[in-house]
Amino acid sequence: MKRIESTNDFVVKFANVNGSGSASANTLFAKAILRMGVPVSPRNIFPSNIQGLPTWYEVRVSEAGWLGRRGGVDLMAAMNPQTWEKDVAEIEPGGYLFYDSTKPLPPAKFRDDIHVIGMPLMEICNATYSDPRQRQLFKNIIYVGALSALLEMESAEVEKLIGEQYKGKEKLLEPNVKALHLGIDFARRNLAPIGLKVKRSDKVGRRIFLEGNSAAALGCVYGGATVAAWYPITPSSSLAEAFAKHCRKFRTDPDTGKARYAVVQAEDELASIGVVIGAAWNGARAFTCTSGPGISLMSEFIGLAYFAEIPAVIIDVQRAGPSTGMPTRTQQADVLSCAYASHGDTKHPMLFPEDPKEGFEMAAQALDLADRLQTPVFVLYDLDIGMNERLCEPLEWDDARHYDRGKVLSYQDLEAGKRFGRYLDLDGDGITWRTYPGTHPKRGSFFTRGTSRDRYARYTEEGSAYVDNMQRLLKKFETAKDLVPRPAVRRAERGSRFGVIYYGSTAPAMDEAIAILEGESMHVDAMRVRGFPFHDEVMDFVNSHDHTFVVEQNRDGQLRTLLIAEGMLAPEKLTPVLHYDGTPITARFITDQISQRLGAFNVLPIKKTQVAGS
Amino acid sequence: MTYLAKPKLHHPDLPKNALGLTRRDYEGTVSTLCAGCGHDSISAAIIQACWELAIQPHRVAKLSGIGCSSKTPTYFLDKSHGFNSVHGRMPSVLTGANLANRELIYLGVSGDGDSASIGLGQFAHVMRRGVNMTYIVENNGVYGLTKGQFSATADRGSKAKRGAINTDEGIDLVLMALQLGATYVARSFSGDKGQLVPLIKGALSHEGAAFLDVISPCVAFNNHDGSTKSYDYVREHNEAVNFLDVITLRKEITTEYEAGTVQEVRQHDGSVLRLRKISEGYDPCDRISAMNYVQSRYAVGEIATGLLYISPAPRDLHAALNTVGLPLNQLGERELCPGSAALEKVNESLR
Numbered sequence: 001m002k003r004i005e006s007t008n009d010f011v012v013k014f015a016n017v018n019g020s021g022s023a024s025a026n027t028l029f030a031k032a033i034l035r036m037g038v039p040v041s042p043r044n045i046f047p048s049n050i051q052g053l054p055t056w057y058e059v060r061v062s063e064a065g066w067l068g069r070r071g072g073v074d075l076m077a078a079m080n081p082q083t084w085e086k087d088v089a090e091i092e093p094g095g096y097l098f099y100d101s102t103k104p105l106p107p108a109k110f111r112d113d114i115h116v117i118g119m120p121l122m123e124i125c126n127a128t129y130s131d132p133r134q135r136q137l138f139k140n141i142i143y144v145g146a147l148s149a150l151l152e153m154e155s156a157e158v159e160k161l162i163g164e165q166y167k168g169k170e171k172l173l174e175p176n177v178k179a180l181h182l183g184i185d186f187a188r189r190n191l192a193p194i195g196l197k198v199k200r201s202d203k204v205g206r207r208i209f210l211e212g213n214s215a216a217a218l219g220c221v222y223g224g225a226t227v228a229a230w231y232p233i234t235p236s237s238s239l240a241e242a243f244a245k246h247c248r249k250f251r252t253d254p255d256t257g258k259a260r261y262a263v264v265q266a267e268d269e270l271a272s273i274g275v276v277i278g279a280a281w282n283g284a285r286a287f288t289c290t291s292g293p294g295i296s297l298m299s300e301f302i303g304l305a306y307f308a309e310i311p312a313v314i315i316d317v318q319r320a321g322p323s324t325g326m327p328t329r330t331q332q333a334d335v336l337s338c339a340y341a342s343h344g345d346t347k348h349p350m351l352f353p354e355d356p357k358e359g360f361e362m363a364a365q366a367l368d369l370a371d372r373l374q375t376p377v378f379v380l381y382d383l384d385i386g387m388n389e390r391l392c393e394p395l396e397w398d399d400a401r402h403y404d405r406g407k408v409l410s411y412q413d414l415e416a417g418k419r420f421g422r423y424l425d426l427d428g429d430g431i432t433w434r435t436y437p438g439t440h441p442k443r444g445s446f447f448t449r450g451t452s453r454d455r456y457a458r459y460t461e462e463g464s465a466y467v468d469n470m471q472r473l474l475k476k477f478e479t480a481k482d483l484v485p486r487p488a489v490r491r492a493e494r495g496s497r498f499g500v501i502y503y504g505s506t507a508p509a510m511d512e513a514i515a516i517l518e519g520e521s522m523h524v525d526a527m528r529v530r531g532f533p534f535h536d537e538v539m540d541f542v543n544s545h546d547h548t549f550v551v552e553q554n555r556d557g558q559l560r561t562l563l564i565a566e567g568m569l570a571p572e573k574l575t576p577v578l579h580y581d582g583t584p585i586t587a588r589f590i591t592d593q594i595s596q597r598l599g600a601f602n603v604l605p606i607k608k609t610q611v612a613g614s
Numbered sequence: 615m616t617y618l619a620k621p622k623l624h625h626p627d628l629p630k631n632a633l634g635l636t637r638r639d640y641e642g643t644v645s646t647l648c649a650g651c652g653h654d655s656i657s658a659a660i661i662q663a664c665w666e667l668a669i670q671p672h673r674v675a676k677l678s679g680i681g682c683s684s685k686t687p688t689y690f691l692d693k694s695h696g697f698n699s700v701h702g703r704m705p706s707v708l709t710g711a712n713l714a715n716r717e718l719i720y721l722g723v724s725g726d727g728d729s730a731s732i733g734l735g736q737f738a739h740v741m742r743r744g745v746n747m748t749y750i751v752e753n754n755g756v757y758g759l760t761k762g763q764f765s766a767t768a769d770r771g772s773k774a775k776r777g778a779i780n781t782d783e784g785i786d787l788v789l790m791a792l793q794l795g796a797t798y799v800a801r802s803f804s805g806d807k808g809q810l811v812p813l814i815k816g817a818l819s820h821e822g823a824a825f826l827d828v829i830s831p832c833v834a835f836n837n838h839d840g841s842t843k844s845y846d847y848v849r850e851h852n853e854a855v856n857f858l859d860v861i862t863l864r865k866e867i868t869t870e871y872e873a874g875t876v877q878e879v880r881q882h883d884g885s886v887l888r889l890r891k892i893s894e895g896y897d898p899c900d901r902i903s904a905m906n907y908v909q910s911r912y913a914v915g916e917i918a919t920g921l922l923y924i925s926p927a928p929r930d931l932h933a934a935l936n937t938v939g940l941p942l943n944q945l946g947e948r949e950l951c952p953g954s955a956a957l958e959k960v961n962e963s964l965r
Contacts, residue, residue, distance in 0.1 A: 208964035218960065224950040226942040227713045229706075250952040258938040260949055262713040264931075267739040271706040274699070274736070278710025281697060282675070282718075283943035286710060304700050394961040397954045403947055436943065437675045437695035437711070438718045445672060447688060449698035459688075 001113060002094035005195035008038050008063035010074040012147070012196075015087045017080050019051030025140030026057040027389070028161055032148065033061055034209055034391070035157040037201040041067040041508070043388050043584060048234065048327045054083045063203055067355075067391060068509030069584040075196055077143060084109065096194050098147065100139075117191055119146055124182060138179040145183020150191060151198045155184055208394050212385035213289075215356035215395070216315055217242035219363025220287055221250055224403050225313070227286035229264045229275035231294065234327050235383035236317040239289040240265070269294035273301040273312065280311040281448060283408070283436035285367045287313035292321045292334045295341060302376050303342025304450045306473075309423070309432070311370035311406070314338075315363065315379045317386040320582045329582025330383040332504055335558035338378045339532060345470065349480045350378040350532040354507035355385060357392040358530075362485065371406035373480055374434060382553070384505040384584040407433040414443040422446040422457040423469060430476030477533055484531030487538055490514070492523035498598065499545035500577075501538070503529045503559060505584060506551055512587035513594070522598055524549070529559065532566075539567040542574065547601065549594055551577040553585050632668035640665045642692040646685070652804030652830030652845075653682060653752045657689045659807055660721070660750075663814035664691065667862060674719045675711055679704040679733060682759055683725030683752035683830070702733025705740030705749075709931070712745050715941040716932050719818060720747040727757050730766035730785045737787065741794035741823050746930040748817040748824045749796075751787055752804070754832035755843035762835035773840030786912065788922060791825040792905050797928035798824035799904070801919045803848050804831070813921060815860040819885045822928025829917065853911060855893040855920040861886040879926050889921060898924050 004010070012029075016022035023044070030042040041060045047053040060070050075096040078087045091097055093113040099105075101118025110116055121142060125135040141162075148158055159177055166173035217239050220228065230240040244263045251260040266272040272288040279286035290298070295316055305312045318334045320326035338350055349369060351362040362379050370377040407427075409418055414435065420443065423432050432455075435444035446457040454465045502510045507528060514526055527541045542548045542563065550560040557576035563569050577593045579585040628636040640661040645654050664671065671693035678684035680701035687696045699707045708722045722740075729737045729751050740749070755768040762775050769784040791799045798820040802810040810828065817824035829848050831837050837844045842851075856877075862885045879887040879899065889898060897903060904923040911918040938945075 206961075206965075208961050210964045222951055222957070224945075224947065226945060226950065227710060229710065250956065251950070253938050253949075256938065257936075259936050260938050260942070260945055262932075262935050262937055262942065264709065264713070264743075264935075266706065267735055270703060271709075271736055271739060274703045274706025275710035275713070277699075278677075278697075278707035278712075279714040279942075280710070281707070282711040282714035284710075284714030286714070300700050301703065395957050397951075397957045399954050403951075435695075436715075438673050438715065441670060441672045442693060445693050445695050447696040447698065449696075450700060451698070 001115070003115065003195045004074050004092060004094040004096070006074065007197040007199050008061055008201060010061050010196045011070050011072060012059045012061070012075045012077065013073040013087075013090070014057040014077045015080045015083050016055050016057065017082070018047060018049050018053045018055040020140070021137045022055070022079065022140050023057070024165070025144045026059070028158065028165070029144045029147065030059045030389070031161055031209065032153055032158040033059070033198050034204055035161065036154055036198055037204050038063055038198055039065045039067065039203050039391055041069075041391065043069060043384070045583070046328050054080050061198065063201055065203055066508065066512040066587065068512055069586050071586040071588050075147075075194070077147060079143070088114075096196065098143070098150075115194065117150070117194070119143070119186060119191065124186065128182065138175065141176055141179035142183035145180040146187040146191070149184045149187035150194050151196055153198045154200065155180070204391065206394055207391050209389050209391050210356050211238065211387060211389050212353070212356045212359045212381055213239035213317065213387060214242040216289075216353075216359040216363040216379065216381075216386075218246050218395070219360040220313075220367065221246045222360070222397055223285065223364030223367035225285045225287050225367055226261050227264075227275065227279035227284045228261070229266050229272040229286070229288050231266050231269045231272050231290065233269075233291045233294055235319055235387045236289040236291050236294075236315065238387065239315060239317065269297040270301065273298040273314070276312045277301060277305050277310050280370070281437075285371070287315060287363075287367065289315040289317065291317050291319050292337070293324070295334055295337050299342045302348070303344060303346055305376045306342060306346045306348065307344070307450055308448050309374040309434070310448070311374055312376040313363070313366045313370050313379065314376055318380060318382040320580070326582045328383070330505065330584055331553050331580055331582065332380075332382055332506075333554040333558065333580070334380065335554070336561060338380060339562055341376075347477055347533070348376050348378055349373065349484050350380050351485060352503040352530050353379065353381050353385065354504060354528065355392045356390050357395060359385060360395050365485070368404040369480075369483055372404050372431070372483060373476060374406060374431065375476070380504065382505050407431055409433050409435050409439070409444055411440050414440040420444055421455045423453060423472070424455040425472050425475070429479045430472050430474070431479060481533045481535055484533065484535070486535050487530055487541070488528040489537070489541065490526045492518065492525050494523055496523040496525050497546040498524045499541055499548040500524045500526045500551060500594065501529055501541070501548055501559070501563070502526070502551040506553060509585045509587045509590055510551060513590035516587060516591045517594060520595070522595055524594065532562065534563065534567055538563070539569065542567065542569050547573060547575060549575050549577050549597070551585070551590055553579050555580045631665050633670065635665065635668070637661055637665045639693070640671055640691055642687070642689040645689045647682060648834050650833040651682070652754065652832070653686050654689070655804040655807065656750065656752050656810070656828055656830055657686050659810040659814055661690050662807070662811045663818060666811070667815055667818060669719060669818065673717075674721055676721045676723065677704050677708045677711065678723040679725070679728035681725040681728045681757070683723055684728055686752070687721075687723050702728050702731070703736055704728070705733065705736035705745075708747055709740055709743065709745050712747060712931065713937075714943045716746070716937070717941050720745070721818070722747055722749040724749065724751050725765075726751060726753045726755060726767035726787075727765040730787055734766070734785070738790065738794055741791050741796045741825065743931045744795060744797065744823045744929055744934065746821055746823070746932070748814065748820070748826065750814070750826045750828060752830040753787070753827055753843070754830050754836050755841070756832050756836040758832050758835060769842040772842045773838070775835050775838055786908070787825070788827045788908055789905060792901055792908070792923055795823070796825040797822035797925035798921075799923040800825070800921045801827045801829070801917070803829045803852050803919060805845055805849065806852075809854060809857065809919065812858040812860050816858055816887050816921060819860060819862070819881055819883050820924070820928065821882045822925065822930050848917065851915060852917045852919045853893070855896045855907070855918055855922065856898065857890040857892060858921050859888040859890070861888055879924050881926070882928070887921070887924065892920070898922060899926060901925075
């Protein structure tokens with residue numbers, strides 16, 4: 001029988017029952033590999049449920065540093081009888097099945113092209129622990145111990161991590177270490193070695209390992225947000241919770257113990273965005289975080305903020321829609337609903353981070369942009385980035401950086417008689433000056449409203465005043481082009497007639513796909529779009545290629561639609577490559593799709609041509 | 615409704631308040647509401663109350679939703695920033711504004727459609743949170759701007775101008791505010807300025823969620839026989855529980871009252887609310903009794919007005935969130951940004 005042999009390059013998947021305490025054990029496993037200097041990218045695949053339903057944790061080990069989902073499983077730790085059949089079926093031929101062999105299973109439950117590793121986990125637990133909860137929790141640590149031994153991982157690293165996790169809780173430390181060794185010892189004594197190995201390397205470097213939501217929340221702290229309003233919704237709730245946690249640490253006045261921030265868990269998304277708009281109108285930096293259904297609910301307010309020109313930062317951690325869709329699965333399907341959120345003619349700047357590091361940076365940048373542009377600014381990423389720990393470059397902050405509070409007249413400005421018309425474009429960039437309430441006893445007050453008004457904020461239904469204002473808003477949007485993050489371009493070594501455009505969480509899979517395609521002599525130039533409105537570079541990129549693939553994780557090719565609509569690009573020049581089943585896109589998928597289509601364009605890879613000709 | 619703007623010149627003999635300002639300094643643009651609209655009387659009462667309290671106009675933020683009532687903030691305090699937000703959502707905008715700067719006075723103006731129909735949820739939650747504000751509902755029981763449909767505060771059995779009878783139960787926002795934790799709850803009538811002005815003053819000086827339901831007849835669509843929100847009906851059926859005097863710190867207490875007829879409540883800002891009792895035994899500091907009383911009057915077709923409830927020790931949202939004394943919108947990078955050294959420690963903890 002074939003046996004998968006691989007060092008530092010394989011996929012381990014844990015099939016568990018939700019609420020069984022497996023998450024922390026599985027994270028321990030992934031982190032221990034990282035500590036051995038080998039990159040990993042773990043992904044939670046979980047149901048909309050608290051207890052009882054199946055949940056998976058997929059760990060890709062990749063010394064080459066590929067952080068996208070690979071697809072396929074080399075070693076399955078099948079701990080959930082409910083999903084046994086599906087889990088066993090998913091293992092690559094020659095792969096490994098690790099399972100609890102306490103209760104015998106009929107041969108029909110297995111496959112003959114995989115290697116089966118049975119370990120009587122329940123029996124060991126029952127013999128060691130009397131408390132049922134302990135039996136459950138330590139079972140997780142025991143299997144982590146056994147797997148670490150099978151993979152020849154350094155047990156000292158796992159132990160060190162347990163020590164860090166239970167620092168100050170020595171009562172829990174010792175039994176966890178004991179459980180770990182129970183697993184290690186059993187595996188060493190009873191289980192045959194397997195073909196998968198983790199070997200110490202130096203490929204992790206200074207990189208850090210964190211969740212996108214936590215990173216974006218920290219970006220909001222660094223970016224100076226003082227008011228956060230939110231309504232719980234997967235996959236964004238952990239962002240709001242992380243913001244509160246970071247604030248308790250970094251924003252508590254050391255002298256008084258008082259909070260330099262306010263977090264309101266609102267009654268719904270309408271109130272959340274209302275609070276943000278009220279706070280920003282009054283000069284505080286404010287944000288909300290939500291997911292697709294929340295954007296739908298916020299739409300009316302978003303139009304108000306657009307038209308009345310009030311800063312707001314909305315972080316949309318996308319999930320699979322429409323409607324409730326697949327609330328715990330990932331997608332990039334809110335691109336259009338955010339770009340044009342609300343009734344009437346509206347459009348909004350959007351930022352697309354590719355990983356937690358950019359999540360941190362763009363959250364902070366969005367707060368600057370919202371103040372500068374006096375408009376709602378969206379940060380769009382998805383569950384794959386938000387709720388998974390991802391290896392990324394260390395976070396950076398330049399202490400010389402200052403917040404850009406935009407065009408705000410102070411008491412001194414008003415006192416000095418500076419010209420003020422709330423909607424009067426004095427600088428020619430479409431952005432007008434504003435004042436905070438309470439600034440000056442006699443000057444600078446104005447009325448904010450969602451109805452049409454003239455340049456001095458006076459209500460009017462005069463057509464010419466309305467058009468004047470709407471045209472200025474367009475000019476402001478043009479100004480935004482140079483302020484949002486520019487696209488990142490990577491040219492193929494030899495240049496290519498073909499381009500590929502992608503964004504957000506597709507990045508790690510695309511990095512790998514490009515390498516694979518290059519390896520097969522299929523060359524494409526790649527552009528990662530990082531902001532909307534699109535910079536002219538984006539249109540130039542498309543126009544300078546015969547053909548451009550637009551890779552997205554939604555059904556309708558939403559970014560492609562936006563490129564066609566806003567960039568005046570010819571639809572036939574943009575081929576959609578779409579992955580939208582709720583799982584993160586893989587390099588395999590992208591490579592297959594692009595190579596097939598390149599074939600259709602008669603660009604057979606050189607190697608294949610040679611084979612065909614020989 | 616006035617078509618001609620008043621001249622900007624002030625008469626030199628106009629009385630001045632402690633800030634040296636006349637009532638004219640508290641006005642706004644000319645109202646565009648119908649002649650005789652109750653809302654204009656409320657605007658006038660707001661002007662009077664702010665003037666009497668010598669509030670600096672620019673230290674007030676006036677917020678509203680959508681509807682006739684929500685238009686009124688343009689008609690008073692033109693040195694204040696105003697915000698005409700979206701329908702039924704003024705409470706959340708006000709909450710955010712209040713969080714950003716705790717030092718301003720927040721005046722929310724809304725209507726019965728805005729607060730009891732589309733905005734009932736936000737109304738409820740802003741009261742629960744105890745946002746420090748004065749929240750006035752100009753309650754006429756109908757939608758004016760869309761020409762006379764019933765709103766959710768219309769009483770069951772009340773008749774519309776075109777004859778339709780309202781079959782849905784009316785919502786009493788006073789009862790809701792009481793139940794949801796507002797710490798100052800009053801009801802008045804736009805036609806009774808003597809009662810209304812001190813109630814607004816009390817609310818403005820209250821450091822918590824103050825709610826005022828002001829019945830304000832709609833002359834265009836709800837002032838006919840069979841309506842329970844008409845001038846005549848409200849005049850006949852309103853029953854005041856007390857009469858309020860607001861005594862600010864600056865004023866000396868000089869008037870003498872007969873013992874037992876007056877109840878005093880000292881507010882956090884030092885002002886004293888002096889309540890002359892009208893209804894025997896009514897205790898405005900007892901929330902449960904207040905709810906019972908309001909309901910018992912309603913059951914016999916009467917509308918209880920006056921200061922119905924006051925908590926002498928209100929708590930506001932800032933207290934609940936333990937925010938710093940300095941307004942959040944005045945904090946700078948130094949207070950807000952932890953800096954690169956702290957970030958390096960964060961990085962270190964994530965390896």
